[in-house]
Amino acid sequence: MRPENQSSVSHFLLRGLPIRPEQQGVFFVLFLGMYLTTVLGNLLLILLIRLDARLHTPMYFFLRHLAFSDICFSSVTIPKMLVNMQTQDQSIPYAGCVTQMCFSVFFASLDNFLLASMAYDRYVAICHPLHYMTIMREGLCILLVSGSWLLSCASALSHTLLLTQLSFCDDNSIPHFFCDVGVLLKLSCSDTSLNELLIFTLGSAVVTLPLICILISYGLIGATILRVPSTKGICKGLSTCGSHLTVVSLYYGTIIWLYLFPSSNTSSDNNIIATVMYTVVTPMLNPFIYSLRNRDMKGALEKLIKRATVLFQ
Numbered sequence: 429m430r431p432e433n434q435s436s437v438s439h440f441l442l443r444g445l446p447i448r449p450e451q452q453g454v455f456f457v458l459f460l461g462m463y464l465t466t467v468l469g470n471l472l473l474i475l476l477i478r479l480d481a482r483l484h485t486p487m488y489f490f491l492r493h494l495a496f497s498d499i500c501f502s503s504v505t506i507p508k509m510l511v512n513m514q515t516q517d518q519s520i521p522y523a524g525c526v527t528q529m530c531f532s533v534f535f536a537s538l539d540n541f542l543l544a545s546m547a548y549d550r551y552v553a554i555c556h557p558l559h560y561m562t563i564m565r566e567g568l569c570i571l572l573v574s575g576s577w578l579l580s581c582a583s584a585l586s587h588t589l590l591l592t593q594l595s596f597c598d599d600n601s602i603p604h605f606f607c608d609v610g611v612l613l614k615l616s617c618s619d620t621s622l623n624e625l626l627i628f629t630l631g632s633a634v635v636t637l638p639l640i641c642i643l644i645s646y647g648l649i650g651a652t653i654l655r656v657p658s659t660k661g662i663c664k665g666l667s668t669c670g671s672h673l674t675v676v677s678l679y680y681g682t683i684i685w686l687y688l689f690p691s692s693n694t695s696s697d698n699n700i701i702a703t704v705m706y707t708v709v710t711p712m713l714n715p716f717i718y719s720l721r722n723r724d725m726k727g728a729l730e731k732l733i734k735r736a737t738v739l740f741q
Contacts, residue, residue, distance in 0.1 A: 437596035440525045440615075441518045444509060444605045446700060456513045462712050463506045469715035470495040473725075480728035486564040487553070490546045491718060493573055497542060498711035501535035504528055505606040505707055512605075525607040526591060532707075533609060534584035537634045541576030543676055544638035548572070550669040551645040555652045583634050590626055594618040604700060606707075635683060642676055671718045678713065682706040 447455050473495040477483045508528065512518050520528070552563050587609050597617040604611050610627065613620045649669060682705040719725040 437522060437600045439519045439521050439600065440596075440607065441601045442508070442512055442520055442605060442607070443518065443601060443603050444512055445704070452513050456510060459506060459513075459708065460510055462708055463502060463510070466502045466506075466708075466712040467499055469712065470499045472729075473715045473718065476725060476728040476732060480724075480731065482724055483728055486549050486569045487546065489569050490542055490549060490573065493576075494539065494542045494546070495715065497535050497538045498714055500531070501539065502708060502711045504531045504535060509605045520607065522596075525602075525612070526588060529591065529607040529609050529612065530584050530588040532606060533587050534580050536706075537580035537583045538576055539679065540634055540638040541579060542573070543672075543679065544641040545572040545576060546672050547642040547645040547676070550672055551649055554649050554669065579634075583630055586626060586630060587623075590623050594620065594623070604703070608703070639680055642680075646673065674717050675710070675714055678710045679706055682710070 445455065474492050477488045477492045477495075505528070508520065549564055553560050556563060591609065591612060594613075594616040595618045596612075596615055599615050602608075602611055602615065609623075613623050613627075646669070682702050685702050719729065
């Protein structure tokens with residue numbers, strides 16, 4: 429991957445979360461439970477969408493990919509953090525650190541693009557309901573998802589290739605629970621101006637452009653809903669996009685807090701907590717938000733439970 433004389437660092441040390449040693453056991457159980465909830469909850473979401481024919485619609489097509497992305501996003505960071513908490517071994521190989529950084533950027537970018545695609549789907553459903561199936565045809569949905577994967581891959585590879593050109597000298601201690609690209613740049617003893625420019629341009633585009641698309645979509649949705657004369661019509665419109673809007677608020681709220689209002693020290697406890705929110709908490713909550721606020725998902729879950737009950741009787 430890199431020339432042997434590129435860096436004298438063969439591994440890094442992940443300091444982990446800012447918690448006291450006597451609290452390690454409690455937090456290990458907490459994060460293990462959250463991780464298992466994330467994986468099982470999103471797998472259940474994927475299973476329900478796959479098995480119930482009523483959920484074979486564009487919105488649930490995007491949701492299935494989002495659930496898969498959330499499972500992978502959490503799996504990139506949490507298992508290593510749990511191993512470090514349990515074994516007290518903070519080391520991670522150089523190649524493992526670069527790989528973790530690459531996949532974390534990839535799935536974070538993928539979440540952004542998928543949420544933007546879902547916002548467009550909600551815009552078409554509310555603003556152009558009569559032409560919904562014509563506009564949101566299968567080819568367009570596949571194109572939006574494929575484009576999301578390709579753009580995310582390009583973003584992750586760009587950051588990874590530039591990172592592998594840097595040298596890391598004596599300081600190999602990462603004040604975080606995973607290999608974050610911004611923190612790694614601060615440890616490098618090379619010129620990181622090109623890497624920082626890439627973060628500012630490409631990184632901002634990956635977050636800002638999908639967010640702008642989402643805001644425009646919901647602006648148009650809001651204008652359409654306000655033109656509906658009946659209160660029942662307004663409530664129906666809000667219920668159609670309520671789950672997605674809740675997920676968007678959680679996800680982008682923490683990202684805006686982390687990157688637009690950063691503290692003076694990127695290793696501060698506040699930044700780590702914000703990172704935990706969008707890498708651990710939000711992927712865990714997504715299945716509950718979409719299932720508890722969605723009548724179709726509740727119906728699909730009830731049908732699956734009845735099938736399981738009959739099968740095991």
